[in-house]
Amino acid sequence: xxxFPLIWSNLLRKxxxxxxxxxxxxxxxxxxxxxxxxxxxxxGGISLAGANRLVVRHKVSxxxxxxxxxxARMERISGVSLVTHQTWFGGVYQDSKQFFxxxxxxxxxxxxxxxxxxxxxxxxxxxLRTRIGAIVGRKTADRFRWKIGDKIPILxxxxxxxxxxxTWEFEIVGIFDGRDKGTDTTPLFFRYDYFDEARxxxxxxxxxxxxxxxxxxxxxxxxxxKLVDAEFENSSAETKTEPEGAFVQAWVKQIGDIAMITASxxxxxxxxxxxxxxxxxSQSVRERTGELGVLKAIGFTNGQVLALVLLESxxxxxxxxxxxxxxxxxxxxxxxxxxxxxxxxxxxNHDLIVGLGGCLALGLVTGFFPALQAMRLxxxxxxxxx
Amino acid sequence: MNESGRNDGKSPLVEVDGVEKVFxxxxxxxxxxxxxxxxxxxxxxxxxxxxxxxxxxxxxxxIGGLDRPTKGTVRVGGESVDTLSDRHLAAWRARHIGFVFQxxxxxxxxxxxRNVELPxxxxxxxxxxxxxxxxxxxxxxxxxxxxxHFPRTLSGGEQQRVGIARGIVTDPTLLLCDEPTGDxxxxxxxxxxxxxxxxxxxHGKTIIMVTHDPHASARASRTVYLNKGQLxxxxxx
Ligand SMILES: Nc1ncnc2c1ncn2[C@@H]1O[C@H](COP(=O)(O)OP(=O)(O)OP(=O)(O)O)[C@@H](O)[C@H]1O
Ligand SMILES: [Mg+2]
Numbered sequence: 219x220x221x222f223p224l225i226w227s228n229l230l231r232k233x234x235x236x237x238x239x240x241x242x243x244x245x246x247x248x249x250x251x252x253x254x255x256x257x258x259x260x261x262g263g264i265s266l267a268g269a270n271r272l273v274v275r276h277k278v279s280x281x282x283x284x285x286x287x288x289x290a291r292m293e294r295i296s297g298v299s300l301v302t303h304q305t306w307f308g309g310v311y312q313d314s315k316q317f318f319x320x321x322x323x324x325x326x327x328x329x330x331x332x333x334x335x336x337x338x339x340x341x342x343x344x345x346l347r348t349r350i351g352a353i354v355g356r357k358t359a360d361r362f363r364w365k366i367g368d369k370i371p372i373l374x375x376x377x378x379x380x381x382x383x384x385t386w387e388f389e390i391v392g393i394f395d396g397r398d399k400g401t402d403t404t405p406l407f408f409r410y411d412y413f414d415e416a417r418x419x420x421x422x423x424x425x426x427x428x429x430x431x432x433x434x435x436x437x438x439x440x441x442x443x444k445l446v447d448a449e450f451e452n453s454s455a456e457t458k459t460e461p462e463g464a465f466v467q468a469w470v471k472q473i474g475d476i477a478m479i480t481a482s483x484x485x486x487x488x489x490x491x492x493x494x495x496x497x498x499x500s501q502s503v504r505e506r507t508g509e510l511g512v513l514k515a516i517g518f519t520n521g522q523v524l525a526l527v528l529l530e531s532x533x534x535x536x537x538x539x540x541x542x543x544x545x546x547x548x549x550x551x552x553x554x555x556x557x558x559x560x561x562x563x564x565x566x567n568h569d570l571i572v573g574l575g576g577c578l579a580l581g582l583v584t585g586f587f588p589a590l591q592a593m594r595l596x597x598x599x600x601x602x603x604x
Numbered sequence: 605m606n607e608s609g610r611n612d613g614k615s616p617l618v619e620v621d622g623v624e625k626v627f628x629x630x631x632x633x634x635x636x637x638x639x640x641x642x643x644x645x646x647x648x649x650x651x652x653x654x655x656x657x658x659x660x661x662x663x664x665x666x667i668g669g670l671d672r673p674t675k676g677t678v679r680v681g682g683e684s685v686d687t688l689s690d691r692h693l694a695a696w697r698a699r700h701i702g703f704v705f706q707x708x709x710x711x712x713x714x715x716x717x718r719n720v721e722l723p724x725x726x727x728x729x730x731x732x733x734x735x736x737x738x739x740x741x742x743x744x745x746x747x748x749x750x751x752x753h754f755p756r757t758l759s760g761g762e763q764q765r766v767g768i769a770r771g772i773v774t775d776p777t778l779l780l781c782d783e784p785t786g787d788x789x790x791x792x793x794x795x796x797x798x799x800x801x802x803x804x805x806x807h808g809k810t811i812i813m814v815t816h817d818p819h820a821s822a823r824a825s826r827t828v829y830l831n832k833g834q835l836x837x838x839x840x841x
Contacts (some may be wrong), residue, residue: 220734227713510707515670516723516770517698519691532808598662598671601705 225530229341236534239498243538243580244545246491247573251546253480254569256453258400259554260476270436272443274429277456281306283425284455286414291449292431297442299434305413306426309361309372309386315489318358319405320372321427329432334397341366341392351391351410355403359393366390372406378418386416399564410477416525430462488580496584499531503588511600524593531585532578539577543570615682617778617810618644618667623676625662634664638833640676649804649811651821651838656831660814661782667812668701668780669693681777702771705711706783708763709772710755717742717751720769727774741769743790744807745799761792768799772809779803781813785820797823 220512228235274292276282283305292301304321311318324346329335337345337353345351354364364370368390379385388408396403410426417423433442443459450457510523518526547565554563620642636659644650654660665671666678675722679683681700688696692786702723710719715739724734742748745765748794755763764784771779781800801823803809811823821827831840 220731223718224711224714224722224725227711227718231713508709509711512703512705512711513722514694515668515697515703517694517696517701517726521691521695522694522726596671600663601665601709602661602672 221526221529224288225526225533228502228506228530229534230233232386235498235502237372239495239534240538240541242494243535243577244542246487247542247577248546248549249487249570250484250498250573250576251543251565253484253547253548254573255550255563255565257476257480258569259563270433270439271462272431272433272439272446272459273462274431274446274457274532276428277458277577278433280428283422283427283431284457286424286426287560288429288450288455288457292429292446292468294448295442295445297433297435297438298431300432301325301429302331302431303429304328305410305425306376307374307413308376309374311370311372316362318511320352321405322410323407324410325407327545328407331432334401335394336397337394341394344391345409348389348391349409350387350389352388352406353392353394353406354390354406356393358406359390364390364393366393370406372385377413377422379416382418394598399552399590421539431459448531488576491580492584495531495580496587499527499534499584500588500591503527503592507595507600507603510595511597511603514595514597515601520593523595524589524595527589527592528582528585531588533580535584536574536577539573541578543573543577616643617646617648617681618642618812619677619679620663621677621679623663623666623673623678625666625671626674627657633832637666637673640833640835642828642835644810644812646810647804647808647821649801649825650813651824652680652812652814652828652830653816653818653821653827656816658830659833663823664780664782664814667778668703669697695726698723700772700777701775702774702779703765704767704771704779704781706786708755708760708767708787710763710766712755715752715754716747716758716766716769719755719766720773722770723774726796737773738769741773742766744772744803745769759792760788761795764788764792764796765799766794770801772807774801774840777810779809779811781811783814783816785815792818793817793820805828 235500261337274284274288276284284303286303289301289303292298302324307320309320310316325342329337329342333389340354345353354369358364370390371385372388373385375384377386379386394403395401414423431442431446433439439461443461445459446459513523513526514559547570550563550565581601621639623637623640624635625637627636633829640663642663652660652663662671666673667680667685669678669680669688676686683696683700685693685696707817710716711722714722720738720741721734724737727734729737739748739751742751745768747762747765747769750762750766752756755766758766764787768784771781779800784800785796788796797820800811800813804811804825811824813820815821828837829839
């Protein structure tokens with residue numbers, strides 16, 4: 219690219235101004251990387267949710283329970299290949315800030331339903347053997363330095379035992395990893411049979427939180443969801459069946475509309491960057507009226523002058539943006555700023571590409587008007603203004 | 605008609621015919637050139653003189669295709685410059701015209717050799733070929749040792765020599781100089797005039813030079829005077 223030295227040297231004309239502009243673009247894109255990672259952490263489950271899984275919950279709200287007896291009725295619906303359930307346990311370990319999810323599940327059908335949970339076969343066997351056994355995700359295990367064999371007391375806000383106490387003890391028999399990068403490895407799962415037997419009668423016995431069902435054909439998911447809800451219509455506990463993604467999203471919505479919050483922060487930042495960069499470029503073009511006139515006199519066409527200015531603004535935006543994205547990627551790789559509260563924390567490649575597209579767009583938008591101005595400059599008049 | 609060109613049988617390189625140039629400043633019309641005729645044969649070194657504001661730069665711009673006449677035709681090397689589209693005009697300038705400006709108009713961010721290279725960026729020459737042309741042009745103006753210097757580190761005379769090297773590096777048909785010595789002292793000015801004269805005599809370049817300085821016009825092979833929008837062979841008192 220023989221014009222590169224010309225474009226490059228124009229950026230070096232006012233070094234301080236260029237550096238300051240680069241810095242503000244850089245900061246904006248670091249922020250973009252960081253917010254993308256946070257957004258991904260809080261809503262990542264949505265995109266990773268199995269397309270062939272539906273979640274059945276109480277029609278009124280997610281916290282209302284459903285009878286365990288629904289399982290058999292769901293299994294009879296055609297197109298349903300597997301049914302399993304979970305219940306919200308709502309426990310805390312040691313102190314209440316240390317939140318992570320713990321749910322009672324039926325081990326075999328639960329693991330079959332969730333192939334993204336990777337557990338060693340001998341650990342699975344130990345779980346099936348051990349009544350008070352629990353498996354926990356790598357992230358939480360690392361956070362509390364739990365090892366296989368540890369006995370963990372968890373205080374439940376919801377569930378009391380037969381003896382009236384609320385502290386439940388579990389034995390860690392397995393530590394699972396995620397199959398995908400976005401798999402949540404913070405929860406703890408323990409056995410439903412132990413839970414149902416030990417929980418105090420009179421409250422919730424025989425009831426579960428929600429069901430996950432697997433459909434044989436994802437294309438029929440919507441139709442099957444309707445069949446399930448029809449099955450329990452007019453019963454004491456009517457259901458609402460949704461694809462798993464929508465279910466996870468309903469949870470995340472309780473934290474706040476993360477996507478909306480990140481989007482509004484980012485738009486404010488990028489609006490500012492647009493003004494800063496746009497100002498730099500248009501100022502630099504204005505200062506150069508005479509030089510642009512000389513280029514045209516020499517024989518540069520209007521189109522070439524337009525391209526020169528656009529390339530200059532794109533170069534500026536791409537350098538600042540790429541540095542910012544690279545730094546953001548490195549920063550997010552250092553780890554979760556909450557010290558393990560987030561189920562996952564990484565800057566997704568998809569957003570990296572969006573970010574790079576963003577740099578280019580920034581360059582094009584900020585360069586557009588100055589470039590147009592440069593293009594329209596009349597040579598004879600530009601030369602008089604030296 | 606005000607015929608101030610020579611006619612030695614073959615058609616001249618530059619033919620300005622019945623040119624009129626009107627500028628608009630608000631509602632006011634400024635008639636700068638009126639029914640102007642000029643012929644410049646190939647190989648001539650023409651000096652163009654006249655009071656400030658008489659339209660010398662305007663005429664030079666019309667010949668160089670930087671502006672269009674309000675009326676009349678400008679032909680250079682048989683090409684009707686006034687009817688070319690903007691894009692073709694730019695390409696035509698790149699191929700046929702070299703400009704030298706009073707204030708040198710070098711790009712401050714580029715070294716002398718990169719400044720000289722600018723017009724060659726518009727050609728299909730390879731990097732090596734471009735370099736060869738740049739070095740040759742710098743040698744002609746005697747600035748080889750200063751090739752890597754930035755304009756601000758060069759004297760006015762040296763900057764103007766870089767400007768001339770940039771003007772001739774593409775070997776243009778016509779070199780247009782607008783007061784090339786206007787900002788230089790006598791000695792530096794003389795060196796530039798020596799250079800232009802050498803380019804004209806030894807390299808056969810056709811040159812049109814605007815100047816205020818009779819000392820400069822004395823170096824030209826012919827001088828014409830612009831006054832009240834018209835050319836004459838004698839200065840008007
Ligand atoms: N783009 C323009 N718009 C309006 N008026 C113009 C424009 N260009 C030139 N003029 C006017 O045309 C007249 C001739 O200008 P020109 O620059 O050609 O003069 P000149 O002979 O080169 O003068 P000088 O010796 O001072 O350089 C001046 O009155 C000038 O103000
Ligand atoms: Mg002038």
